Amino acid sequence: MIHSDVIRGHLETIILKLILEKDRYGYEISRCIKERTNEQFIMKEASLYSIVQRLEKKGLISSYKGEKSHGGKRRYYKITPLGRAYYKEKLKEWQSLREILGMLLEESE
Amino acid sequence: MAKSKRNLGDVTGGIRMKQIENFVKHTFKDVPKEKRQEIIPIVTESLIEKVEDLMEKGYTEQDAVDQTVLEFGTAEDYFGRERPFAKFRRKTLKHYRNDFLFSLFGALIIIAMLVFTNLYYTGDIIWFVLPAIAVLWWPLAVLYRFLNKRVSERGEDNE
Numbered sequence: 001m002i003h004s005d006v007i008r009g010h011l012e013t014i015i016l017k018l019i020l021e022k023d024r025y026g027y028e029i030s031r032c033i034k035e036r037t038n039e040q041f042i043m044k045e046a047s048l049y050s051i052v053q054r055l056e057k058k059g060l061i062s063s064y065k066g067e068k069s070h071g072g073k074r075r076y077y078k079i080t081p082l083g084r085a086y087y088k089e090k091l092k093e094w095q096s097l098r099e100i101l102g103m104l105l106e107e108s109e
Numbered sequence: 110m111a112k113s114k115r116n117l118g119d120v121t122g123g124i125r126m127k128q129i130e131n132f133v134k135h136t137f138k139d140v141p142k143e144k145r146q147e148i149i150p151i152v153t154e155s156l157i158e159k160v161e162d163l164m165e166k167g168y169t170e171q172d173a174v175d176q177t178v179l180e181f182g183t184a185e186d187y188f189g190r191e192r193p194f195a196k197f198r199r200k201t202l203k204h205y206r207n208d209f210l211f212s213l214f215g216a217l218i219i220i221a222m223l224v225f226t227n228l229y230y231t232g233d234i235i236w237f238v239l240p241a242i243a244v245l246w247w248p249l250a251v252l253y254r255f256l257n258k259r260v261s262e263r264g265e266d267n268e
Binding site: 025026046053 | 136148151154155156158162180182183184186187188189
């Protein structure tokens with residue numbers, strides 16, 4: 001199980017990536033993270049909704065009422081052009097971070 | 110019949126909504142009003158979506174609500190390190206020190222009364238020591254909390 005502190009700085013990027021793939025609603029994002037990491041990283045939903053709201057405030061995602069579920073209509077999140085640009089930027093940042101960490105932490109043969 | 114079924118569904122849906130709403134309100138009760146009013150509707154809506162999802166998977170309504178509440182986390186999880194509510198109701202070191210001083214003076218007054226009663230009425234038997242020791246646990250417990258708080262505040266400053 002990965003501690004959320006390790007991954008905290010990348011949560012926005014992870015959520016943007018999932019919304020970039022397709023429009024998703026809040027709990028779907030949380031479920032998706034859990035499934036894709038084989039439950040090794042379970043994000044507290046409180047953190048998830050906080051980040052989603054922050055992304056919406058920044059104009060990186062927008063929301064709309066989607067299909068009707070069991071009870072009411074779900075709120076879906078959609079990435080904006082600004083969100084796409086931000087995601088690409090963050091992805092580059094992550095790639096260079098991975099390279100740097102590799103240089104510093106991987107055992108040299 | 111169909112109408113009564115729908116009404117029953119509305120009623121249980123209303124209860125579900127109320128339970129979730131109460132939980133969210135309670136979770137964010139220490140958050141400043143303006144921020145709270147912004148957060149509560151959106152979080153409530155998201156949690157109701159989750160309850161509905163779980164019910165579609167076969168959970169009973171109460172199980173779905175319980176699971177949702179259990180997995181949500183706390184206001185601290187929501188704000189991370191931001192803590193906009195920290196300065197409102199969070200007890201500071203000064204509060205803990207005042208608590209300690211209050212308990213100390215309180216204990217001293219009680220012990221003084223015990224000593225007076227002991228010496229004035231039954232001066233030949235010294236019995237005030239045992240109740241005085243019991244009373245001393247009060248400031249000692251508060252001092253323990255104060256010192257713990259001081260250590261954790263120092264820890265936060267060093268982070």
